[in-house]
Amino acid sequence: MVADWAGDNLVRLPxxxxxxPEDMADDNTIMVQRTLRSGQSLQFEGNVVILGDVNPGAExxxxxxxxxxxxxxxxVHAGAEGDSSAxxxxxxxxxxxxxxxxxxxxxxxxEQSFSTTPEVARIRDGMVVIExxxxxxxxxx
Amino acid sequence: xxxxxxxTSGKGGVGKTTTSANLGAGLAxxxxxxxxxxxxxxxxxxxxxxxxxxxxxxxxxxxxxGNCSFRKALIKDKRFDNLFLMPAAQTKDKTAVNPAQMxxxxxxxxxxxxxxxxxxxAGIEQGFRxxxxxxDQAVVVTTPEVSAVRDADRIIGLLEKEDLREPKxxxxxxxHQMVKHGDMMSIDDIIEILAIDLLGxxxxxxxxxxxxxxxxxxVLNNNSKSGQAYRNIVRRIRGEDxxxxxxxxxxxxxxxxxxxxxx
Amino acid sequence: xxxFINRIFGRESSSSKNVAKERLRLVLVHDRAGVSPExxxxxxxxxxxxxxxxxxxxxxxLEVSLDSSENQVALVANIPVKKMKxxxxxxxx
Numbered sequence: 001m002v003a004d005w006a007g008d009n010l011v012r013l014p015x016x017x018x019x020x021p022e023d024m025a026d027d028n029t030i031m032v033q034r035t036l037r038s039g040q041s042l043q044f045e046g047n048v049v050i051l052g053d054v055n056p057g058a059e060x061x062x063x064x065x066x067x068x069x070x071x072x073x074x075x076v077h078a079g080a081e082g083d084s085s086a087x088x089x090x091x092x093x094x095x096x097x098x099x100x101x102x103x104x105x106x107x108x109x110x111e112q113s114f115s116t117t118p119e120v121a122r123i124r125d126g127m128v129v130i131e132x133x134x135x136x137x138x139x140x141x
Numbered sequence: 142x143x144x145x146x147x148x149t150s151g152k153g154g155v156g157k158t159t160t161s162a163n164l165g166a167g168l169a170x171x172x173x174x175x176x177x178x179x180x181x182x183x184x185x186x187x188x189x190x191x192x193x194x195x196x197x198x199x200x201x202x203x204x205x206x207g208n209c210s211f212r213k214a215l216i217k218d219k220r221f222d223n224l225f226l227m228p229a230a231q232t233k234d235k236t237a238v239n240p241a242q243m244x245x246x247x248x249x250x251x252x253x254x255x256x257x258x259x260x261x262x263a264g265i266e267q268g269f270r271x272x273x274x275x276x277d278q279a280v281v282v283t284t285p286e287v288s289a290v291r292d293a294d295r296i297i298g299l300l301e302k303e304d305l306r307e308p309k310x311x312x313x314x315x316x317h318q319m320v321k322h323g324d325m326m327s328i329d330d331i332i333e334i335l336a337i338d339l340l341g342x343x344x345x346x347x348x349x350x351x352x353x354x355x356x357x358x359x360v361l362n363n364n365s366k367s368g369q370a371y372r373n374i375v376r377r378i379r380g381e382d383x384x385x386x387x388x389x390x391x392x393x394x395x396x397x398x399x400x401x402x403x404x
Numbered sequence: 405x406x407x408f409i410n411r412i413f414g415r416e417s418s419s420s421k422n423v424a425k426e427r428l429r430l431v432l433v434h435d436r437a438g439v440s441p442e443x444x445x446x447x448x449x450x451x452x453x454x455x456x457x458x459x460x461x462x463x464x465x466l467e468v469s470l471d472s473s474e475n476q477v478a479l480v481a482n483i484p485v486k487k488m489k490x491x492x493x494x495x496x497x
Contacts, residue, residue, distance in 0.1 A: 039183055041232035056194070057185075057231050075197075096195045106195035109219060287424045287431075294432050323419025330425050334432065 028064065036060065036074065043080075056096055065089070075099070087122035089133060103128050143174070143251040146258050146378075147276035147305070151292030153263030155284045156313040159349060160371075161260035162190045163360040164280075167375035169224035170361065173255040176215065178227040178247075180272035181262035182237055185229035191218065192356020193226055202230035205242040211250055220361070225254075235267045240274035247275025256378070265299060273300065279308035280340060285315060285326045294335055309340035311374065316345045341374035342385065343367050433470050444468055451481065460486040 028046025036042060036050065038057025047064035058074035060066050063081045065088070072090035077099040079086030084101040097106045098121055105121075105128045120133040148161045158181075165177040179187035182202065188194040199214035204227070211227065218224035227250075230237060251257050261272035273279065279300045283293040293310070300308050312328055319325035328342055346367035352359040360371035366386075373383045434441075448468045455461055462484040471480045 039231050056189075059232060097197065104198060109192075287428050290428055291431055291435065295435060298436065320421070323421050326421045326424050326428075330421065334425070334428055 035070070038074075045081075054095075062086075068093075084123045087120055089118065089120045091118050092116070093119040093121060093130060098128065100128055143176075143254040143256055144278060145247045145251050145276045146256060146278045146280055147180075147261050147273050148258060148280050148282060149261035149269065149272065149296055149300070150263065150282040150289070151265065151296040152283075152289045155282050155289050156343075157263070157282050158186050158190050158260050159353065160280075160282050160311060160313065160343075161258050162187060163358050163368075163371040164375060164378065165224060165256075165258050166191075166218070166221065166358040167360040167371050168256050168258075168378065169218070169221040171375055171379060172223070173379065174223045174253070175221075176225045176227060176250055176254045176257045178250075178257060178259045179229040180243070180259050180268065182229045182268065182271075183231065183234045184262065185231050187260050188216075188226060188228045189356065190353055191226060191358070193218065193228075194356075197228045200228045200230040201246075202233050202237045205238045205246060211246060235262070235271065238271050239267075240270050243271045243274040245275075265295065269296075269299075273303055273305060276305060279305045280311055281308050281337070282311045282313055283331065283335075284313050285320075285331060290326070290331055290334060297335060297337060308337055310335060310337050311341050311343065312339070313343045314345045315342050339385070340377055341370055343370040343374075437470050444470075451483070455483065457489075459488045462486055 029049060030044050030046060031049045031051065032042060033051045035052035036054045036058035038055055040058045041061070042048060042050075042059070043061040045063045047067070048060055048062040049067045049069070050060065051069045053070040054060055054068055054072045054074040054076065056073045059076070060068075060074070061077040061080045063079065063083060063086075065086050066072075066076050066078045068076075068088075068090040070090070071092040071094065072088070073092075073094050073096065075097045076088050076095050078088045079101040080099075082101050084103075086100055088095075088098060088100065093115065094107075097104065099105070100121065100123050103123060115132065118133040119130050121128055121130045123129075148157050148164070150157050158179075161177055165175050169175045177187060177191075178201065179185050180201070181187075185200075188197060193216050196216045199209045201214070203209050204211045204214045215225040215227055218226065247257060247259075259272050259276060262268035281293050281296055281300070283289045297308055300306075310332070312331055315328070316325055320327045328339065332339055344366050346359065346365055348362060348365040349359050349367050352362065359365050359368045360375070362368040370386055373386055376383045448466060451468065452461065452463055452466065465482075465484040467480075467482040469480050471478045
């Protein structure tokens with residue numbers, strides 16, 4: 001798996017989530033500057049940032065958070081070793097299947113989300129919830 | 142104890158996966174307990190054709206390498222309670238499984254089912270050998286094109302060598318109009334060359350594409366000709382004697398020809 | 405014109421399906437026998453060598469092919485003979 005390493009403080013997402021960005025950024029973050037295609041699998045102990053898409057048939061497994069700066073259509077697993085505070089962020093969150101810690105979710109049959117805003121998936125009260133993820137002080141929508 | 146049937150073709154793109162999915166769904170809707178195994182490791186497709194891609198947690202390689210039991214990896218179909226899918230691994234390759242493991246898996250699975258259908262990958266290498274290892278019978282899919290028929294012939298030879306004798310033939314994507322104009326080999330031409338029993342003929346049908354787009358199977362569509370063809374094949378697999386479907390719709394020229402005695 | 409009429413009425417004399425069938429038949433003979441063209445060439449050369457001991461043959465007109473009937477494949481050699489040699493080489497030696 002070709003991956004480009006970046007140093008500390010890589011992730012600077014002004015998040016409104018349960019975790020502050022400072023918590024997310026540490027040495028264990030990998031940055032991947034390409035699209036993951038069907039059959040490709042990225043597994044990493046730490047956070048994963050993908051500057052590209054995750055296509056159907058590809059999978060990303062991280063013990064920490066997963067950030068996709070593109071469309072996430074494949075399988076994603078955040079908090080793969082049981083960290084239920086892990087989250088999945090994507091510009092377009094349309095995963096085939098989304099797993100956080102030991103929870104496995106998929107879109108209900110016959111429903112497809114066509115959200116055009118960035119979204120975040122995380123566990124709240126034991127359930128995986130997906131919320132739109134707004135950046136900056138000026139919120140849209 | 143069930144029967145293990147491998148669906149194979151040699152050439153890619155002739156409709157192995159579509160045939161597997163439709164026969165599986167057809168057999169299940171007729172009441173049989175069916176397990177479909179996607180043996181195309183690294184290029185899995187049966188899950189998307191059946192619309193089950195978002196339910197996969199474990200796969201064939203997890204089972205053969207002992208990570209989980211086969212029952213845990215089986216995905217229940219959303220339409221039939223008696224139809225199950227064993228998905229292939231997508232992030233591994235053919236060498237992740239060997240024929241001995243497949244044989245062991247098939248003999249374990251077939252106790253639980255009436256039919257186990259194996260969707261074989263294209264080619265004649267390890268993926269093919271894996272797929273046929275545990276099979277009791279073989280169905281060869283071809284289309285009426287020289288390349289597909291030639292590869293079917295090669296596959297039939299290899300199957301016979303592996304003691305999968307008397308494979309049955311399905312001719313897919315038949316276009317009757319072209320046959321009538323002498324621009325496509327007819328069923329008789331193909332049978333004459335391959336010299337094996339015909340299990341069925343599936344006409345070219347746009348509804349197959351539409352169904353596949355939606356993750357549905359055309360065999361469940363009562364208004365389609367290809368669906369009817371698949372249902373007939375299902376009945377033949379279940380041991381019924383069903384006459385071959387008449388794909389002919391007699392057109393104007395047929396009548397003229399008959400009148401002036403050219404036919 | 406005749407071709408046109410044939411097409412309209414679906415006659416099959418030169419139709420593409422017959423071409424397909426014939427090509428397939430030829431290809432499969434080789435596939436089934438597992439014989440490569442190189443092997444046939446080398447067989448041809450050996451045949452010429454042996455037969456030349458006994459008769460004069462037209463080397464360019466020599467044809468060797470595999471033919472199939474039912475489930476059998478037969479080796480068919482068509483060897484035009486120019487003239488018989490008067491004496492076998494083995495005797496004259």
